[in-house]
Amino acid sequence: MEFQLDRGSGVATYLQLVHQVKQALRLGTLRPGDQLPTAREVVEKLAINPNTVLKAYRELEREGLVTGRPGLGTFVERGVGGAGLAEHARLRRGLAAWVREARDAGLDQEDLRALFAAVLSDTALSDGQREGAGREGAA
Amino acid sequence: MNAPILEVTGLGMRRRRRWALRDCSLAVPAGRVAALVGPNGAGKSTLMLAAVGLLAPERGSVTVRGSVAFVAQDKPLYESFTVAETLEFGRRTNLRWDGEGARDRLDALGVPLGARAGRLSGGQQAQLALTLALARMPDLLVLDEPLANLDPLARHDVMRTLMGEVAARGLTVLLSSHVVADLEETCDWLVLLNGGRLQVSGDIDDLLAGHLVLSGPAGDAEGLDAVSASVTGRHATLLVRGERAPDPRWSARRPTLDELVMGYLRSPATSALPGPVAVER
Numbered sequence: 001m002e003f004q005l006d007r008g009s010g011v012a013t014y015l016q017l018v019h020q021v022k023q024a025l026r027l028g029t030l031r032p033g034d035q036l037p038t039a040r041e042v043v044e045k046l047a048i049n050p051n052t053v054l055k056a057y058r059e060l061e062r063e064g065l066v067t068g069r070p071g072l073g074t075f076v077e078r079g080v081g082g083a084g085l086a087e088h089a090r091l092r093r094g095l096a097a098w099v100r101e102a103r104d105a106g107l108d109q110e111d112l113r114a115l116f117a118a119v120l121s122d123t124a125l126s127d128g129q130r131e132g133a134g135r136e137g138a139a
Numbered sequence: 140m141n142a143p144i145l146e147v148t149g150l151g152m153r154r155r156r157r158w159a160l161r162d163c164s165l166a167v168p169a170g171r172v173a174a175l176v177g178p179n180g181a182g183k184s185t186l187m188l189a190a191v192g193l194l195a196p197e198r199g200s201v202t203v204r205g206s207v208a209f210v211a212q213d214k215p216l217y218e219s220f221t222v223a224e225t226l227e228f229g230r231r232t233n234l235r236w237d238g239e240g241a242r243d244r245l246d247a248l249g250v251p252l253g254a255r256a257g258r259l260s261g262g263q264q265a266q267l268a269l270t271l272a273l274a275r276m277p278d279l280l281v282l283d284e285p286l287a288n289l290d291p292l293a294r295h296d297v298m299r300t301l302m303g304e305v306a307a308r309g310l311t312v313l314l315s316s317h318v319v320a321d322l323e324e325t326c327d328w329l330v331l332l333n334g335g336r337l338q339v340s341g342d343i344d345d346l347l348a349g350h351l352v353l354s355g356p357a358g359d360a361e362g363l364d365a366v367s368a369s370v371t372g373r374h375a376t377l378l379v380r381g382e383r384a385p386d387p388r389w390s391a392r393r394p395t396l397d398e399l400v401m402g403y404l405r406s407p408a409t410s411a412l413p414g415p416v417a418v419e420r
Contacts, residue, residue, distance in 0.1 A: 005324075007324070038306075039306045043302035043303055043305070043306050044306075045299070046324075047298035047299040048302060051327050053306075
């Protein structure tokens with residue numbers, strides 16, 4: 001995988017690296033058994049302090065996502081998220097179809113983001129209510 | 140913490156009859172990339188020349204545990220030598236010499252071996268000077284303004300080379316710069332000089348975590364451990380020592396490296412130095 005740095009983002013550099021590894025795990029571009037680039041490879045591309053890379057890898061190791069093997073490198077231990085890769089691909093196709101439909105209906109990038117965020121928070125809310133109702137029913 | 144590779148104790152240096160450095164004590168652990176920062180005339184070059192042994196301490200002592208290489212600001216090269224001749228000269232004048240690594244690095248950077256050093260671009264000259272220093276395989280590399288007069292791409296390339304070497308073999312670097320933004324992603328240790336005195340020396344993450352920028356009503360600032368303050372009407376912005384906001388009247392956030400450096404430079408009487416170290420008797 002190739003790390004990118006957004007220098008103006010205000011997000012700590014090591015966290016940017018952590019997020020990018022997690023994103024790659026979600027998208028399946030990194031899979032269990034894959035090796036992360038060495039600290040040297042990363043710093044020779046990004047011109048950042050090697051300790052920043054090591055700090056990011058320690059954080060990923062702490063979360064159980066990767067394992068450092070002395071003298072060999074850092075390897076992906078497991079993926080993130082519940083769904084498997086096939087499931088991921090299917091959902092992604094569904095979402096892409098939905099986005100095309102919304103575009104045809106005249107929604108722009110901003111509208112899409114707002115709509116997606118609204119539905120996300122609505123469903124989180126109704127999930128919470130359903131759980132609450134379930135508990136009441138059981139009581 | 141790693142044992143310090145560079146240890147300076149009570150250093151006093153006179154240049155042109157004036158004290159360029161007074162009572163300066165600091166230690167840089169091995170494997171660190173230390174930024175040496177301060178205004179013109181702060182004593183940065185004097186400290187570097189003392190660290191590499193080109194100037195003898197007038198008071199106090201300087202200890203380097205290992206070998207040291209130095210690149211001066213004007214990046215001295217023999218302009219009529221070709222790059223290949225420059226490398227050959229380096230091989231003949233140094234006991235420890237990694238000629239293969241030097242050639243590989245210049246190849247990768249596209250610096251032509253047949254070109255005369257004087258005809259190279261500023262960025263290529265900087266890379267050649269850096270490559271010569273690295274070929275000596277030093278434990279400590281001291282660089283005086285390595286990024287001065289370089290365009291952004293050349294600055295990035297110099298830093299990539301440097302960071303790669305730090306990762307590959309635990310090289311320790313001490314480099315001076317005027318531009319704090321150049322140091323933000325690359326350095327993990329800060330040495331701040333001001334008017335010949337040491338003001339700050341320490342791990343950059345620890346320093347940033349140990350300070351706050353507070354913003355709030357001027358007049359409520361008494362009792363705070365402030366490094367510096369700027370007041371506009373009824374509003375004050377302060378750089379303070381501490382990890383938590385003192386009370387809700389103040390909005391607090393972590394300083395950037397630039398804010399930390401500026402805060403101390405504005406108040407030359409303040410300092411952030413490690414406490415006295417117990418001495419075994």
